[in-house]
Structures are given as C-alpha cells and as structure tokens.
Amino acid sequence: MTWCAYLTHPEVLIDPDVPVPEWGLSDTGRERAAKATVLPFAKDIRQVISSAEKKALDTAQVFSGRLRVFQRSLPFLHENDRSATGFLPPEEFEQTADLFFADPHHSVRGWERAIDAQDRIVNGVKSALRHIPEEDPVLFVGHGAVGTLLMCHLMAAPISRHHDQRRCGSWYRFEKSWLMSQAGRNLAWTVL
Numbered sequence: 001m002t003w004c005a006y007l008t009h010p011e012v013l014i015d016p017d018v019p020v021p022e023w024g025l026s027d028t029g030r031e032r033a034a035k036a037t038v039l040p041f042a043k044d045i046r047q048v049i050s051s052a053e054k055k056a057l058d059t060a061q062v063f064s065g066r067l068r069v070f071q072r073s074l075p076f077l078h079e080n081d082r083s084a085t086g087f088l089p090p091e092e093f094e095q096t097a098d099l100f101f102a103d104p105h106h107s108v109r110g111w112e113r114a115i116d117a118q119d120r121i122v123n124g125v126k127s128a129l130r131h132i133p134e135e136d137p138v139l140f141v142g143h144g145a146v147g148t149l150l151m152c153h154l155m156a157a158p159i160s161r162h163h164d165q166r167r168c169g170s171w172y173r174f175e176k177s178w179l180m181s182q183a184g185r186n187l188a189w190t191v192l
Contacts, residue, residue, distance in 0.1 A: 002176060007142075008171070009055040024054045024055055025055055029168075030058070033059045034066065035169075037067055039171070046136035048071040049071075050077060052074070052078060060139075076127070079145055080114065096111070101114060104118070118149035147165065154178050154179070154185055155185055170190060171192065
C-alpha cells in the first residue's frame with residue numbers, strides 16, 4: 001500500500017448568520033490553500049477526497065483544479081456535528097472544543113461525541129481506500145477536529161486535544177497500511 005495526506009481547510013469567512021457547514025474560504029484561506037499545490041507530495045496525488053462542507057470543498061477544488069486531479073466529496077469526512085450549538089464566539093468555542101476532546105465518550109452541549117466522530121472518519125477513510133488502487137496516493141481534505149481524531153487513531157493514542165493542529169490549513173502524511181495496524185506511529189501537523 002502507498003500513502004495518503006490529510007489537509008485541513010485554511011481560514012474561512014465567519015458569518016454567525018450562516019450555518020457553519022456553509023462557510024467558505026476567505027481570501028487568505030484561498031491563498032493558503034494554493035500553497036498546498038506546491039507541497040513536496042502534491043504532484044504525486046492521484047485523487048482528492050473532501051468533506052462536503054463548503055470550506056473543505058473550496059480547499060479541495062483549489063488543489064484539484066490547479067493539479068488537474070479527480071476530486072469528489074464524501075459525507076463521512078464532515079467535521080464533528082456541532083449543530084446543537086451552532087455558531088459560538090471564539091472563546092466559548094475553544095472552551096467547548098476542549099471539553100469535546102477531554103471527555104470523548106460524552107456529548108458536550110449536544111455535540112457529536114468525539115468517539116463517534118472518530119469511528120466515523122476512521123471507517124470512512126478505510127472504506128474510501130478500498131475503492132482506490134493501492135498504489136495511488138490520496139489527499140483527504142477536511143477539518144481540524146476529525147483530522148485530529150484520525151491522527152489519534154493512527155498513532156494508537158487516546159483522544160486528546162494535545163494532538164490538535166495549531167492553525168487551520170495544516171496537513172500530515174500517513175501510510176494507508178497504518179489504518180489497519182494496532183501499532184502507533186508518530187505524526188505531527190505541518191502548517192501550510
């Protein structure tokens with residue numbers, strides 16, 4: 001098997017009156033998304049699979065459009081379901097996210113449980129890879145929280161915000177075979 005990369009969307013246009021899944025990239029976010037097309041691995045990518053949320057789709061389309069690779073979206077890559085609270089001011093959001101990671105077996109304020117979001121993304125990535133030739137490198141484009149949950153699984157580490165990205169628009173690379181392995185690997189986010 002070959003490798004994959006996981007990329008999170010960069011900066012978005014935050015609008016409290018628009019549902020979070022419908023937020024698109026800001027101008028800065030689009031500029032940073034374009035940086036992904038010159039990463040060392042970019043020319044080897046054969047397929048881009050993204051979340052169906054607008055900010056992830058925008059990021060995937062920048063990448064796939066510039067490098068002319070096949071792109072599709074799948075619902076299992078969406079961010080943890082936070083619709084119970086909708087938009088939260090930044091400080092309140094960060095406090096709630098801390099609780100989401102700290103207590104993965106319980107719902108925080110009606111949010112999807114972290115353990116369920118992790119199961120969804122891990123099984124979804126495994127399922128997507130079953131339909132892609134083993135030798136084809138794949139770029140998954142999604143969101144920070146579920147990307148961190150996937151990373152925790154790949155490292156065989158407990159769910160923890162300690163492994164969260166420091167800035168949106170970050171990425172890591174992993175071997176496809178690690179999804180099936182019980183052995184933990186060391187991974188770290190790299191900022192675009």
